[in-house]
Amino acid sequence: MQAISRASEDYLKAIYHLGTHGDPVTTGLLAHELGVSSPSVSAMIKRLQDGELVDRSDARAIRLTGQGEREALRVVRRHRLLETFLAQALGVPWDEVHAEAELLEHALSDRLEERIDAALGHPTHDPPGDPIPPREGPHTESWGVPLETVPAGSRFRVERVSDRDSAALRHLGQLGVVPGAVLDVEEQEPFGGPYWVRVDGERHALGIPLTRLVHGRTEGEP
Amino acid sequence: MQAISRASEDYLKAIYHLGTHGDPVTTGLLAHELGVSSPSVSAMIKRLQDGELVDRSDARAIRLTGQGEREALRVVRRHRLLETFLAQALGVPWDEVHAEAELLEHALSDRLEERIDAALGHPTHDPPGDPIPPREGPHTESWGVPLETVPAGSRFRVERVSDRDSAALRHLGQLGVVPGAVLDVEEQEPFGGPYWVRVDGERHALGIPLTRLVHGRTEGEP
DNA sequence: CCGCTTTGTTAGACACGTCTATCGTGAGCC
DNA sequence: GGCTCACGATAGACGTGTCTAACAAAGCGG
Numbered sequence: 001m002q003a004i005s006r007a008s009e010d011y012l013k014a015i016y017h018l019g020t021h022g023d024p025v026t027t028g029l030l031a032h033e034l035g036v037s038s039p040s041v042s043a044m045i046k047r048l049q050d051g052e053l054v055d056r057s058d059a060r061a062i063r064l065t066g067q068g069e070r071e072a073l074r075v076v077r078r079h080r081l082l083e084t085f086l087a088q089a090l091g092v093p094w095d096e097v098h099a100e101a102e103l104l105e106h107a108l109s110d111r112l113e114e115r116i117d118a119a120l121g122h123p124t125h126d127p128p129g130d131p132i133p134p135r136e137g138p139h140t141e142s143w144g145v146p147l148e149t150v151p152a153g154s155r156f157r158v159e160r161v162s163d164r165d166s167a168a169l170r171h172l173g174q175l176g177v178v179p180g181a182v183l184d185v186e187e188q189e190p191f192g193g194p195y196w197v198r199v200d201g202e203r204h205a206l207g208i209p210l211t212r213l214v215h216g217r218t219e220g221e222p
Numbered sequence: 223m224q225a226i227s228r229a230s231e232d233y234l235k236a237i238y239h240l241g242t243h244g245d246p247v248t249t250g251l252l253a254h255e256l257g258v259s260s261p262s263v264s265a266m267i268k269r270l271q272d273g274e275l276v277d278r279s280d281a282r283a284i285r286l287t288g289q290g291e292r293e294a295l296r297v298v299r300r301h302r303l304l305e306t307f308l309a310q311a312l313g314v315p316w317d318e319v320h321a322e323a324e325l326l327e328h329a330l331s332d333r334l335e336e337r338i339d340a341a342l343g344h345p346t347h348d349p350p351g352d353p354i355p356p357r358e359g360p361h362t363e364s365w366g367v368p369l370e371t372v373p374a375g376s377r378f379r380v381e382r383v384s385d386r387d388s389a390a391l392r393h394l395g396q397l398g399v400v401p402g403a404v405l406d407v408e409e410q411e412p413f414g415g416p417y418w419v420r421v422d423g424e425r426h427a428l429g430i431p432l433t434r435l436v437h438g439r440t441e442g443e444p
Numbered sequence: 445c446c447g448c449t450t451t452g453t454t455a456g457a458c459a460c461g462t463c464t465a466t467c468g469t470g471a472g473c474c
Numbered sequence: 475g476g477c478t479c480a481c482g483a484t485a486g487a488c489g490t491g492t493c494t495a496a497c498a499a500a501g502c503g504g
Contacts, residue, residue: 089311090337100334107329112322115312
């Protein structure tokens, strides 16, 4: 119950995020993700292990314990609620909400989190489409499939857009590639060439890196 | 220009607040205010002095330098903007906004501060009536006179209520003693007895400690 | 004028979170 | 099997912010 430091929260959140992408979470990966050296990660993991928040029984991967995952989800919930709130209450553009929420998420009291959740009508997703974990109870991330893997000729409904790269997010927003949008994947040029997609009647070219940021689900043929 | 730590911000803010009350700011006073030991204060003051944020040329009082005061005012501004915003946008009751703003004030980016300020229409005062410092430029606190010093028979306009004691604040709010309210001070019982004041036609007794929290200005006779 | 009380500072320790430099170790490859 | 390379852990240091315990200085009462 003793308070968890901001740094610990950042580590737990990063372990959680990297964990949802399937790859085993390693020291080096975490160090890169958090922008710190790997000895720093080693030291922090040791502290988190002492606090029963991470599990190192598998030497090849860093895993969260049940308690660690609960704490990570608390941070993720606050982050995504804040993103939603900032967008809605203040009109903060969707490529900025991530950075602001990153700053505020560690300073949000349970009471205020509750008020924000209620004021927003208990939203289930934040602006980029990430699901907001419940205050307690199970949670799944439901990524859908990356746009990258979708063959030409498909109709694709956008569910989630990664908000890690603010500039990319802004660009996608300008093209209309937002959660809920429906894309017709018209063509994929070979050898890493762009995807041509039709959004709202407009035809746009998306480079491979962009298509990796967009997740969703294929629908019936166009 | 290098970022100032949260702890430093808290010290600067506390020095500023204690300074506005007239008394010379001492190590012990700061220690009490911040809930830390006085050696901790000594150490921090030394660091702040090294950073040119406090001035110890007067051995009997801790003073802010120009830069130190600017930094303190930045924190105060963020705090009071947040209080106003939380009250307005989320309906957080006025006895809670202080504690929430206390948590969030260190995590507010300039950009978001700007957005909040604009969304609120550049407010000049927060809910308890504290003046919001401008983003830059001079600022005065303008306390008015404490209700405690007002003689019976006066009419008194409330300008500011201290938000340090949440329970007292809630109580005063229930009585209608809020900024803008006009009180008729009907009677002050001797030997520390209560003040009898009429607010909105209702007669209420206020103990001395409460009357010290309320500042304002006398108006014409009732 | 001298001792006591009050106040602030120094000394030394600790927890946290970070770094660089170094050491171990395990997997893959010849 | 032995070498190399990548990776993680350890060692040692530092800055920040805190503590307790001991010391210094200053005012005040007698």
